[in-house]
Amino acid sequence: AQKVTQAQTEISVVEKEDVTLDCVYETRDTTYYLFWYKQPPSGELVFLIRRNSFDEQNEISGRYSWNFQKSTSSFNFTITASQVVDSAVYFCALSGGSGNTGKLIFGQGTTLQVKP
Amino acid sequence: GAGVSQSPRYKVAKRGQDVALRCDPISGHVSLFWYQQALGQGPEFLTYFQNEAQLDKSGLPSDRFFAERPEGSVSTLKIQRTQQEDSAVYLCASSFGQITGELFFGEGSRLTVL
Numbered sequence: 001a002q003k004v005t006q007a008q009t010e011i012s013v014v015e016k017e018d019v020t021l022d023c024v025y026e027t028r029d030t031t032y033y034l035f036w037y038k039q040p041p042s043g044e045l046v047f048l049i050r051r052n053s054f055d056e057q058n059e060i061s062g063r064y065s066w067n068f069q070k071s072t073s074s075f076n077f078t079i080t081a082s083q084v085v086d087s088a089v090y091f092c093a094l095s096g097g098s099g100n101t102g103k104l105i106f107g108q109g110t111t112l113q114v115k116p
Numbered sequence: 117g118a119g120v121s122q123s124p125r126y127k128v129a130k131r132g133q134d135v136a137l138r139c140d141p142i143s144g145h146v147s148l149f150w151y152q153q154a155l156g157q158g159p160e161f162l163t164y165f166q167n168e169a170q171l172d173k174s175g176l177p178s179d180r181f182f183a184e185r186p187e188g189s190v191s192t193l194k195i196q197r198t199q200q201e202d203s204a205v206y207l208c209a210s211s212f213g214q215i216t217g218e219l220f221f222g223e224g225s226r227l228t229v230l
Contacts, residue, residue, distance in 0.1 A: 004158075037221075042223055043205065043207075043223040043224045044119075044120075044207075044221045044222055044223045044224070045159070045207070045209075045219070045221040046221075047218045047219060047220070050218060091158050091159075093158075102147055102149050102164060102209070102211055102219055103149070103161050103164060103172060103175075104159075104161065104219075105161075106158030106159050106160070107158050108156075108157055108158050109156075109157070109158050
């Protein structure tokens with residue numbers, strides 16, 4: 001069975017602090033994709049990143065970085081120098097094994113609150 | 117607009133009523149998905165269309181749920197004889213290719229069944 005676990009339900013930080021959102025996944029597939037989405041209060045999910053299971057290189061995009069470790073089945077997301085606009089619910093997701101990478105298994109989400 | 121548009125944004129239904137939720141995907145997007153998001157939970161997959169073909173409906177929770185995309189563009193999710201457990205936000209997403217993984221989501225339709 002496929003599963004995504006985001007153990008942190010809520011995180012609260014003060015602006016400019018670094019914060020890491022944890023994601024652990026389970027799958028029996030050898031080929032799969034991992035994603036992070038951001039859901040601001042308006043409700044629409046915004047795509048942040050996609051990684052495939054064969055690419056374990058860490059990625060950095062501005063203040064965002066992602067650490068993919070197959071050995072621990074983790075795909076953690078770090079925001080450096082957090083800002084109030086980063087406040088949102090963040091979801092980690094795993095693609096379904098059928099090859100339809102739009103069929104995503106989402107974690108329960110981590111609510112990030114960044115205080116000024 | 118350029119994004120995925122969903123209507124109505126909010127719907128209140130009495131138990132037993134039928135409801136229809138509309139999704140207007142980004143123009144030219146081949147793939148369309150419906151997800152259900154209960155309060156405080158992550159979205160859960162309902163169904164997937166590639167153009168007008170419904171290729172996967174494994175997530176539809178019961179035969180009261182029905183989705184269509186007759187012309188390969190606008191899609192409608194219909195829920196018959198609504199129950200309280202159907203209360204949720206229904207999210208529509210689209211993507212350009214057959215399989216890309218980068219989904220563009222609408223703001224959702226929040227359904228409350230009394």
